[in-house]
Amino acid sequence: MRIAIEDLAVSLSGRTVVHGIDVIAEDGEIVGLVGPNGSGKSTVLRTVYRHLAPDAGRVLVGGTDIRTLTPAQSAQRVAALPQERGSDFELSVREVVAMGRTPYKRAFAGEDGTDTELVAAALERVGMAGAGRRRFSALSGGERQRVLLARALAQDPRVLVLDEPTNHLDVRHQVELLALLREQRRTTLIALHDLNAAASVCDRLHVLHDGALVASGAPREVLTADLLAEVFGVRVAVVEHPLTGDPLIAFDHRSPAGGLPGAVAAAR
Numbered sequence: 001m002r003i004a005i006e007d008l009a010v011s012l013s014g015r016t017v018v019h020g021i022d023v024i025a026e027d028g029e030i031v032g033l034v035g036p037n038g039s040g041k042s043t044v045l046r047t048v049y050r051h052l053a054p055d056a057g058r059v060l061v062g063g064t065d066i067r068t069l070t071p072a073q074s075a076q077r078v079a080a081l082p083q084e085r086g087s088d089f090e091l092s093v094r095e096v097v098a099m100g101r102t103p104y105k106r107a108f109a110g111e112d113g114t115d116t117e118l119v120a121a122a123l124e125r126v127g128m129a130g131a132g133r134r135r136f137s138a139l140s141g142g143e144r145q146r147v148l149l150a151r152a153l154a155q156d157p158r159v160l161v162l163d164e165p166t167n168h169l170d171v172r173h174q175v176e177l178l179a180l181l182r183e184q185r186r187t188t189l190i191a192l193h194d195l196n197a198a199a200s201v202c203d204r205l206h207v208l209h210d211g212a213l214v215a216s217g218a219p220r221e222v223l224t225a226d227l228l229a230e231v232f233g234v235r236v237a238v239v240e241h242p243l244t245g246d247p248l249i250a251f252d253h254r255s256p257a258g259g260l261p262g263a264v265a266a267a268r
């Protein structure tokens with residue numbers, strides 16, 4: 001299902017946080033948002049899963065303005081892994097994942113065979129099949145993350161919205177998550193800090209800076225050394241990944257773009 005974010009603007013506490021945002025994800029595409037802290041990635045994603053209402057512009061899901069859908073209708077189309085990863089659920093892991101089925105249920109309706117199957121498959125898919133009875137609040141950050149991803153998968157949405165899904169995950173689980181996204185081929189909007197992960201998984205990338213889009217296109221076109229110096233203030237070399245051929249960003253972890261401030265440089 002196609003997502004179109006059109007000329008979106010959002011203000012928070014009286015300040016315009018993002019403006020003029022145009023992002024399209026065609027059916028089955030994985031589209032990434034990257035940018036420095038505070039650039040507006042989560043704000044854009046929150047309008048897609050209806051946590052925030054735009055001040056201007058709109059979000060179309062399959063051609064329909066998401067604000068015109070009922071909460072259940074939009075939750076059947078769009079599932080989110082938000083940045084807020086609540087630890088306060090006094091529920092079992094299985095119960096948290098089963099919450100993903102709520103948009104399909106009438107009030108007080110019990111679980112049916114499809115629900116049971118989808119919940120089990122989602123837990124299996126994130127490698128948490130054996131943890132169904134554990135208390136969600138007693139899980140590690142990375143385990144919680146995987147359970148919340150399972151909840152989003154159990155929702156069986158046409159569109160996935162993922163805000164920093166690789167946070168807290170060890171490298172094996174990061175790789176598995178990216179493989180899962182590629183394999184699912186649902187329309188996916190994803191905010192990522194890990195630019196190499198973004199280069200490997202995204203069909204298209206949008207770079208946000210101070211609430212505006214400064215570059216859009218295929219990862220190879222967008223992730224240039226000049227752009228990364230300008231937007232992130234880092235020195236990088238972009239090379240070809242020796243295993244995959246994807247763009248590989250090699251960071252200079254010793255000095256930012258433009259060099260270190262004099263005092264620090266002198267002390268080296």
Ligand SMILES: Nc1ncnc2c1ncn2[C@@H]1O[C@H](COP(=O)(O)OP(=O)(O)OP(=O)(O)O)[C@@H](O)[C@H]1O
Pocket residue numbers: 012013017035036037038039040041042043044
């Ligand atoms: N409730 C709020 N009230 C006022 N300003 C807010 C609120 N929430 C976020 N902001 C501000 O909006 C801007 C964009 O925040 P947002 O969380 O969208 O950025 P981000 O790119 O996702 O950042 P990060 O990489 O740190 O997660 C920031 O300057 C932030 O301080």
